[in-house]
Amino acid sequence: MLRSRGFSLLELLIAAALGVVLIAAVVQLFAGSSRGNAALAGQALLQESARHAVALLSRSARNAGYLGCGGWDGLVNGLNGSWRRIVEFDVSRPVEGFDGQGTNWSPEIGSLPTIGGSALAFAGNRIDPDELRAGSDVVVFRRLEAPGRPLARSLSTLLDPVTGRGDDPVVTLDDGFAFEADDFVVISNCRQSALFRIGTIDTIGRVATLSRPSAGGPFGNRAGRSLSRDDRAFGGGTGPEGAGVGRVVTEIYFVARGAGLNNRDETVWSLWRKTGADRPAELVQGVADLQVLFGVDLTPGDGVDAPNRYLPPGRLGADPVRTVHFVATVSSVDAVTADDRVLRRSFAWTVALRNG
Numbered sequence: 001m002l003r004s005r006g007f008s009l010l011e012l013l014i015a016a017a018l019g020v021v022l023i024a025a026v027v028q029l030f031a032g033s034s035r036g037n038a039a040l041a042g043q044a045l046l047q048e049s050a051r052h053a054v055a056l057l058s059r060s061a062r063n064a065g066y067l068g069c070g071g072w073d074g075l076v077n078g079l080n081g082s083w084r085r086i087v088e089f090d091v092s093r094p095v096e097g098f099d100g101q102g103t104n105w106s107p108e109i110g111s112l113p114t115i116g117g118s119a120l121a122f123a124g125n126r127i128d129p130d131e132l133r134a135g136s137d138v139v140v141f142r143r144l145e146a147p148g149r150p151l152a153r154s155l156s157t158l159l160d161p162v163t164g165r166g167d168d169p170v171v172t173l174d175d176g177f178a179f180e181a182d183d184f185v186v187i188s189n190c191r192q193s194a195l196f197r198i199g200t201i202d203t204i205g206r207v208a209t210l211s212r213p214s215a216g217g218p219f220g221n222r223a224g225r226s227l228s229r230d231d232r233a234f235g236g237g238t239g240p241e242g243a244g245v246g247r248v249v250t251e252i253y254f255v256a257r258g259a260g261l262n263n264r265d266e267t268v269w270s271l272w273r274k275t276g277a278d279r280p281a282e283l284v285q286g287v288a289d290l291q292v293l294f295g296v297d298l299t300p301g302d303g304v305d306a307p308n309r310y311l312p313p314g315r316l317g318a319d320p321v322r323t324v325h326f327v328a329t330v331s332s333v334d335a336v337t338a339d340d341r342v343l344r345r346s347f348a349w350t351v352a353l354r355n356g
Helices: 009-063
Strands: 075-077 095-101 104-106 138-144 170-172 184-188 193-197 201-204 207-210 244-261 267-275 281-285 287-296 309-311 321-336 342-352
Touching (some): 009 138, 009 244, 009 281, 009 321, 009 342, 095 287, 244 287, 287 342
Parallel strands (some): 075 193
Antiparallel strands (some): 095 104, 170 207, 184 193, 184 244, 267 281, 267 287, 287 309, 321 342
16 A cells, blocks of 8 residues: 655745746736836827827928918008017017027017016916926917908008098908907908907808907007008909908917826926917827927028028027928836836927928
């Protein structure tokens, strides 16, 4: 008869050691797999954030400077404030930038609609400079919203000698009509253009009259100011001839603190945009930095509309801007690499201005 015997102490110790090694290997395998999955998810999120940032900035840059058929040469400011005091509607500058230098910017961002800045309109919707990412650039693009509304008839700009007022623009009324009282708009044709603020909108049949009453303050219409430098009509003797009205769109892009913290209790930086007089809106989380260079045409009279030097925003002069070069640094927000670092990558691209 065979006797049964148990394991010896040595055998038990060897089995336990092998079990510990096996469990450690399985745990390490799952940990590595989990970290690898997190890294892949982070890469995908990083790519997605970059794609959105590139698309938004590129679209605004390409459309900057669009003023209908008008252009800037005959541009009239019909408001009381100088162009610098009405920065949200300063269509005299299609693009503008502010070079982040540590905790300062060149030129100073006080000319932007910031808390404590010199821009006076819409105080509740200003940018908080304390929330901006130090060293990151700020870029501004301005244009008219397309499509605008064509004039229903020619507009005479001759002022009445008694009231000091000219005629109010009359535009066509259809399903695309979206003007509202207090909109800032530009009337333009292929010879001239002018900025003014809509007062009331009176509709009769298929046309709408956009009144432009005079008012005080930098954002009010200037009394006795013609919409033309030389009192030429918008349109001609046979009709409006391509003249129209479009809403001003100003888009300010900047990097600032995002909503909440990441899973390491660190600040999340995001790409933000302030459009016109609206509140700033968070667009893309994970954008940690934005750098901008302007491709400037230093010889605009040579018949070649191309940049021959790239300058930072602080050195931008009066020479026309033909392209904008962006470098956006994007992070994965939460995912980390094997050595516990946040995933981060810089994306560079250049956009040509269609209306430069």
